Amino acid sequence: MTLIESFYPVLKPWLFRLDAERAHTLTVKMMIIAHRLGMLKSVVPGTPRPRSVMGLTFPNVLGLAAGMDKSASAVEAWGALGFGSVEVGTLTPRPQPGNPKPRLFRLPEHEALINRMGFNNPGIQSAVQKLKNRRTKAVVGVNIGKNFDTPNEDAVKDYLICLKAAYPVADYIAVNISSPNTKGLRDLQAEDAVRDLISQLKKEQAAMKQEHGRQVPFLVKIAPDLTDMQIEALARVFNEQSIDGVIATNTTIDRTAITGHRLQSEAGGLSGAPVRERSTLVLQAFHSLLKEQIPLIGVGGILCGADAAEKLKAGAALAQVYSGLVYRGPALVREVLETVQ
Numbered sequence: 001m002t003l004i005e006s007f008y009p010v011l012k013p014w015l016f017r018l019d020a021e022r023a024h025t026l027t028v029k030m031m032i033i034a035h036r037l038g039m040l041k042s043v044v045p046g047t048p049r050p051r052s053v054m055g056l057t058f059p060n061v062l063g064l065a066a067g068m069d070k071s072a073s074a075v076e077a078w079g080a081l082g083f084g085s086v087e088v089g090t091l092t093p094r095p096q097p098g099n100p101k102p103r104l105f106r107l108p109e110h111e112a113l114i115n116r117m118g119f120n121n122p123g124i125q126s127a128v129q130k131l132k133n134r135r136t137k138a139v140v141g142v143n144i145g146k147n148f149d150t151p152n153e154d155a156v157k158d159y160l161i162c163l164k165a166a167y168p169v170a171d172y173i174a175v176n177i178s179s180p181n182t183k184g185l186r187d188l189q190a191e192d193a194v195r196d197l198i199s200q201l202k203k204e205q206a207a208m209k210q211e212h213g214r215q216v217p218f219l220v221k222i223a224p225d226l227t228d229m230q231i232e233a234l235a236r237v238f239n240e241q242s243i244d245g246v247i248a249t250n251t252t253i254d255r256t257a258i259t260g261h262r263l264q265s266e267a268g269g270l271s272g273a274p275v276r277e278r279s280t281l282v283l284q285a286f287h288s289l290l291k292e293q294i295p296l297i298g299v300g301g302i303l304c305g306a307d308a309a310e311k312l313k314a315g316a317a318l319a320q321v322y323s324g325l326v327y328r329g330p331a332l333v334r335e336v337l338e339t340v341q
């Protein structure tokens with residue numbers, strides 16, 4: 001066990017006494033310092049087994065999910081901790097403060113979080129500047145969205161601005177149309193809306209490929225709260241347009257798994273253990289409906305190595321974590337890689 005792994009169980013009770021968002025900000029700051037002090041080395045066990053997905057070489061299967069590093073301020077540290085990929089964002093064209101605080105809540109009884117952050121972020125340009133000089137070996141994805149005050153009719157413009165800005169620095173781009181905390185965002189998952197969005201992004205991607213001489217794949221990140229009909233419609237569009245990949249899933253608005261909990265009626269997206277099963281079912285459904293060459297990234301409720309193995313069994317080429325890292329700390333990275341590498 002590395003120093004950082006043994007440190008987290010000591011730190012966790014103290015962090016859990018703080019407001020969740022404050023604890024998060026502090027943890028990221030400590031991570032950056034720990035990295036500078038060389039304390040984050042060698043959490044990854046054995047010889048890494050790189051995976052080739054979407055034409056990219058991922059040093060290993062485990063990625064950090066979007067939302068943990070919205071401003072791309074700690075990519076070197078996440079890479080050093082052992083993640084094979086880091087998805088920064090969600091980033092919007094203009095900076096925005098997000099929703100009023102408190103907006104992040106822990107439900108330790110359920111190994112879960114509820115958040116309604118609302119895309120608090122420093123704007124795409126700020127993240128692009130930070131990513132220009134990155135040295136990490138981890139694959140870096142840039143997750144993009146629309147500003148809260150951009151009407152849905154103009155949403156495509158926001159995604160295009162972000163795609164263009166991120167293209168030169170991103171290894172891949174994740175198109176987030178599934179966050180429950182931006183009004184109307186998930187409506188972009190409707191068949192016609194998503195068809196229009198993807199075709200316009202594809203055109204821009206082709207133009208950027210010409211300009212930069214390399215193809216940056218883009219994936220669409222979807223919600224777990226989709227009906228069978230919605231899943232079929234989305235899969236139809238994804239196949240038609242030969243999308244580069246799909247990330248399944250974002251947080252859920254369903255509260256069934258936490259019925260009776262005092263935080264049950266807090267608005268926002270629920271993540272962690274309660275979303276695991278639904279998220280895996282949605283992943284599995286897409287796996288059976290999508291053309292074989294369209295890769296899936298499985299995210300939602302990975303709290304241990306076996307959970308990650310389940311995502312891969314359900315058809316994911318890669319896995320990502322967020323809430324599990326809050327509950328398990330860096331030990332989760334090692335455990336997942338020991339289980340699935």
Ligand SMILES: Cc1cc2nc3c(=O)[nH]c(=O)nc-3n(C[C@H](O)[C@H](O)[C@H](O)COP(=O)(O)O)c2cc1C
Nearest residue numbers: 065066067089090115250271272300301321322323
């Ligand atoms: C506090 C918080 C903020 C998040 N912010 C984003 C975000 O900005 N963009 C996004 O695509 N997903 C965001 N997510 C969703 C995660 O990336 C992930 O899809 C979801 O939490 C399920 O994974 P988990 O159960 O491992 O947490 C956020 C999740 C949490 C808990």
